[in-house]
Every structure is written in C-alpha cells, then in structure tokens.
Amino acid sequence: MSEAATMSALVPQPAHVPDALVYDFDMYHEPAMERDAPARLLEIAREAPPVFWTPHNGGHWVVKSYPAIMKAARDWENFSSEHIPREEAEALLANLPAGTVIVQPVPILLDPPDHTRFRLPLQPVFSPKAMMKLQAHIRELAIELVEGVKQQGHCEFVSAIGERIPTQVFLEIFGLPLERQDDFRKLVEEHLSDDFGTLDNSQRKLRRMADIMHDTLVERRENPRDDLISVLWQSTVDGRPLTLEDMQNYCVLLFIAGLDTVMNGMGHGVRHLAMHPELQAQLRANPRLIVEANEELLRRYGFVAVIRRAARDFECEGAQLKRGERVSLSYPMANLDPAEFADPGRFDLGRENKVHLTFGGGPHRCVGSHLARIELQTLYEEMLARLPAFRLDPDRPVRYRCGPVTGPREIHLLWDN
Template structure:
C-alpha cells in the first residue's frame, strides 16, 4: 500500500482563533498511520472540543462527544452535502438533454426532509427483523473462514476473514456476483484512498463505481430477484417511479459503505483480542458476554469520521463558523471523551453509562448498524469457540490507514497448532 503524503499546511483564516488550531491530518497523520486509536486518544486528551486543523485544505474537527452529538442532530447548520438538495436538483435540470447526471450518494447526501424519502425504502431491508434472518448464513460463513485457516497456525486476518465475511454477505444482499469480490474491494480501496476535493475527480471515481454495477442494475429491472437492487427498482420517490439515476445514486453509497466499514471494525477487534489473552480466556469461559464485548469494542475503537458542511454562517458551541466550511465528525475521539466515559482508554466490557456513538446519531445514523452488530457478535463468538489463544505476529508490525474510515491495513495473527 502506498504511504499517503502529509498534506501541506494552509494559513489560518481570520475568524479562527489561534487557540483553536490543532494539527491533525485525518488521512496521513504519522500518528494515525502508526497507531490510529493511540492517536485518537492523544487528540481526545489534547485538542479543544471543537478545533481547526490546517491540514487537508483547512477544516473544523468536532472532537468532543457533546459537539459530535449536537452537530449530528442539527442538519440546519451541518449538512451532509456541500450544496442543498434544491441546488443539486437545479444543476441536474439545467443539464443538456442526454448529458450524464452527477452521481449523488443516496440517501446519505440528502438532509431532512428529503433524506427520509430516500432512506425509507431501505429501512425494512436493514431492520433488526430482516437482519436476524441472515444469522445462520453469517455464522456458516464465519465458521467456514475460521476453520479454513485454523490448521495453518496463523492468518492474514483482513484478507482471510474480516474482508470476505462482511463483503460476501453484502454482495449477496445487494445482488452482485460474489466471485468479483476482489475487483470490487480494490475499487472501494482506491476510492477511499483519494484525498482530492475536485468535484470532477470525485464524480469520475463515483462513475467508475457505478459502472462496475451497471449490468447487474439493468438486469434486475427486467428480472427482479430477492435483493436490494430489485427492491430499489420497485420503489417510488415523491410519487415517481425509480429511475436508473436513482438506483445508481443508491448503488455508489451502499457499495462503498457495505464493502469497507465493517471490515475495519472486525480487524480492530482482532487486534485488541490478540493483545489481551486474558480477555480471550474470559470470553471463552463466558460467551454470553459477547454482545457487551462488541459494544465496548465499538466504543474503544470507533472507526468512521463522517464529514459535514457548515450550511450557514453560525456560532456553534462558542465557535464562529463560515458557510461552506467542512466540519469532520471525529467519532473515534468522541467515544474516547473523558467527559463522557471515565478512564476512556480502559477497555471495560462491563462499562455502564452513556452508549457509544460509533454508528453516529440523528437522522444520518448508520443504516447498517443492526447488520454490523450481528456480524461482529458472530465473528467473536466463533473465533473464541474455534481458535486457540492467538497473538499478533511480532515479525509483521501493524500499520494503519487514515481517511474517513480508520483501521489496520492487515492483521497477522499466530496461534499454536
């Protein structure tokens, strides 16, 4: 993997107090690449609850739990898109007939009230009831992957388990060929590795993602199956039947999210377990505690950093912000905020108090949270039940990637056979 380059420093704007400046490059910070959540803990201890970083073009970072929670629910001041839904529609309508329409990841890019219109078709598909139906299939896959590597005395955990497990399940749900998994993952990794903000380059990457699914999307229109693409073709938005553009907008969002986020969550959990043999022993003795372990793992190693865009000049928690500025929701830091979680660096599966914010809050809270929890719980259960005590391979040190999703590049595990 190519080492990302630390972005250049930019000048502090006049409305940003010097006391609120803290240096963090969420893509290429050396501390993030060496130990992502060690750096997150350092930021949580050192940085103001809301700060401005001169990296990645200069932007706000909402670090405290309180700031993240408030901004996540305030779509009037913090939008999920740099321009409004109405402006997007005006751009599309102004295009010449036959011109390609810009791809707009849906429903995540839209704010209320439009967000609910585009999220509703997916609510039932990702409901707890619908996800519970998948449990047996998820467990069978987890068992297959673990048993395959068990006799080897070790594995490359991302390549062998945490990537194929959730990606296979998602491709089956979505209605895409599982045998193209490697091609799809390479495309998603390429997409997330890019740091440029040029709208034309972003559109080119999204079009590349949409095009790889185009044949499947068109085929489902005429031959619907029991999958998400078929469900979306059968949906209506404000009384209008779904169009190819609508399906592609959904596809680029679901494809990039479904093929990446949980992969990192699983890898982070494996690292923690590998470093803590006593915890492994406790989980083997008390499998009923797995769900508590999963929740604390999500808190301690929260891995998404979603962007928001300041929709109007405003004051937020005493800080002056300008319309159009980016405000990064620093979820890893929010879940390590000592103001919310006593001794936040301590992993405590019996922790009581406020729930974590790993899946976000407000109208944009993660649609796939129920599926992610099921997959994580089953993975940890089957690892504890089937593998002997495992550890990190000391000859293959960990490295991490930054960006909007943090996680290890690979996790090499070893165990005695």
C-alpha cells in the same frame, strides 16, 4: 524523512479562527495515525479543544466532543450533509452537457426532508428482523473461513477473514456476482484512499462504481430476484417509481458502506483480542459476554468520521464557523471523550455507559447497524470457539488506513496448534 514532510500541505489560518482553536491533525496523511490510529485518536480526544480547526487537507473544522457531536448530528440546518449547496449544484448541472448525470450517494448526502423520503425504502430491508434472518448464513461463512486457516497456525486476518465476511454477505444481499468481490473491494479502497479534492475527481470515482453495477441494475429491473436491488426497484419515493439514476445513487452508497465499514470494526476488535489473552479466556469461558464486549469494542474503536458543510455562519462550542466550511464529525473521538467516559482509553467490559456513537446519530444514523452487530458478534463467537489463544505477530506490526474510515490494513495473527 520527517513526519511533517509526509503530511499534506498547510493552508493559511483564516482570520476568524483563533490560535487557541488550531490543532495539527491530518486526516489522510498523518504518520502517527498510520502507526497507531487508536492511540492517536485518544491523544487528540484528550488534548484538542471540543471543536478545532486544522490547516491540513485544505483546512477544515473537526468536532470531537461527545455532547457537541450529539447536537451536530441532529442539527442538519447548520451541519448540512449536502456537500455542495443545492443552488450551486443546480447551476453546475445546468452548465453541463445535456444528458450529464451526477452520481450522488443517497440518502447520505441529503438533508431532511429529502433524506427522510429516500431513506424510507431502506428501513424494512435493514430492519433487525430482516437482518436476524441472515445470522445462520453469516455463521456458516465465519466457520468456513476460520476453519480454513486454523491448521496454519497463522493468518493475515484482514485479507483472510475480515474482508471476506462483510463483502460476501453484502454481495449476496445485493445480488452482485461473488466472483468479482476482489474487483469491488479495490474500487472501495481507491474511493476512500484520499480526499475527493475536485468535483471531477469525486465523480470519476463514483462513476466507476455506478458503471460496474450498471448491467446488474438493468437486468434486475427486467428480471427481479430475491435481492436488495430487486426490492429497491419495487420501491417508490413520494409515490413515484425509482429511476435508473435513483438506483445508481442508492447503490454507490450501499456499495461503499457494505464493502468497507464493518471490515474495519472487525479489524479493531480482533487486534484488541489478540493483545489481551485474558479477555479471550474470559469470553471463551462465558460466551454470553461477547455481546457486551462487542459494544465496548465499538465504543473504544470507532472507525467513521463524517463530513458536513457549514450551511450558514454560526457558533459551535465557541468556534465561529463560516458558511461553506468543511466540518468533520469525528465519532471515534467522541467515543473517547474523557468528560463522557471515565478512563476512555481503557477497555472495560463492565463499563455501565457504553452508549457509543460508532454508528452515528440523528437522522443519518447508520441504517446497517443491525447487520454490523450481527456480523461482529458472530465473528468473535466463532474465532473464540474454534481457534486457540491467538496473538499478534511481533515481527509484523499493524499499520492503519487513514481517512474518514480508519482501520487496520493488515493484522498478522499467530497461534499454537
């Protein structure tokens, strides 16, 4: 079967899109991405225009240059996070049966000033000070998991360690039952496995997440504990108490972010370390360099692209975007912009400019970035301190998950005891 046969169907090129701005890229179903996402993203960053249009997945724009994304991330009046215009959403809701509730991840799918109001309760919960209190527990968990596979001489990293640390830490912060972590992970994987397509399909996925948390949300309202759900119940937006609908909207977003994104960063970083024994040796000899190594790994291997909607007709880097068109802001490609980073595909521990966009920018910058950094750094510290030099299993190549969040599906590691 040819590569083209496995990719999504093409849509006609709109009249306002010139041939020079068309680039063949399939976010969800591209074999080159599945084989080696880091290499393919680097290729696109070098070849494609700063803003390009792809005919896959219904046709959409991709913004990929560093300066263009820095500007777009702050320009919410043109690049709206509200995937459905507010007036259309209100009209749609008015035509639905009475009592119908639309689940919407909040605040990521809101624009200011609503975004600002709903993000405010999350700020103290995910502050650097609050997250540092979790470091000792994160370290205990990392040690337990690494020591659990050490004597085997091998492991499949994603399932044995990479999924377990962020999932367990998040569920504990959230107050959700740890015994159901495999069920929760499956829900998130389904959520990110393909394009949302229709509103019905989108709502079906989001509703499943809201439903699986419903009983816990209600119970914490009546019997608060020392967890994130209880803290949110005690918060207000514009002085009013949160409703169950508000809590569901908050929680589906945090559910997706907490159970998936950091895992991909871990996978990218561990794969790179496994491919470079000299870097492992350098970091083992001087663990203080792990902080710098983590930032360069985050730059080289970004893993999240966010979707925006053109709120009006406007121009971006010479491209004419039309109202309602979908736009992907590719933070991984921005991190590989050769105009911003010298030899961007090379991991350079001594690189002076490591100001990456892996955690986004503007008002929607990742609220969980402090927690992510702690988890990543702690994992690298414990793997390097406790395992011999590890390498990739040459007989089991890494394959990648595609979509708005990109990361290794499996990483088979070997080491000599």
